[in-house]
Amino acid sequence: EVQLVESGGGLVQPGGSLRLSCAASGFTVSSNYMSWVRQAPGKGLEWVSVIYSGGSTYYADSVKGRFTISRDNSKNTLYLQMNSLRAEDTAVYYCARDLRKYYFDYWGQGTLVTVSS
């Protein structure tokens, strides 16, 4: 059974850092495209970042230079390192699987990141 379990969210001050994790089971992270998608409170979905099976990474303009996506193949886990956090980064962060077909077939339950002083 495919499962994605996010963790690492919490309250952080503006300018701070946080690392999110997404533990996967039932499939191999490195064989697929993996994305982070976020949703600010009461707002719509916003794509954040992707790591392709070949290792290439891409980011939304809103997080470029501040966020870094990575994966640990030995742990079958996806990460999102978030630095220089801003109030507008407050959101539920979801990880999502893409079977290299450019759509997201499985989503985690999400982890809430709150950036506030």
Place this chain on the structure above:
Amino acid sequence: QSALTQPPSVSGSPGQSVTISCTGTSSDVGSYNRVSWYQQPPGTAPKLMIYEVSNRPSGVPDRFSGSKSGNTASLTISGLQAEDEADYYCSSYTSSSTWVFGGGTKLTVL
């Protein structure tokens, strides 16, 4: 990376049909058949409903259908049921090797 354009809300009575539009550009919706649709009831994670413009994953009722013309994709839900009430989002792959979502449409079943 501008969001795709969706109507903020649509509504319909049980048994009726509704269509949600999703307008992008020649750099995303218009360039690829890589448009997908997601259903999100309140407080839950999104669920894939349509992929590659018009394909339904296993388990999604055939009341849900998708199409595309030029830079605009559409999701049609026929035979509306109360359980269909949710937020719906379209998404497209882009020429920048990234993804973009629509702003979301709240479906109300009257």
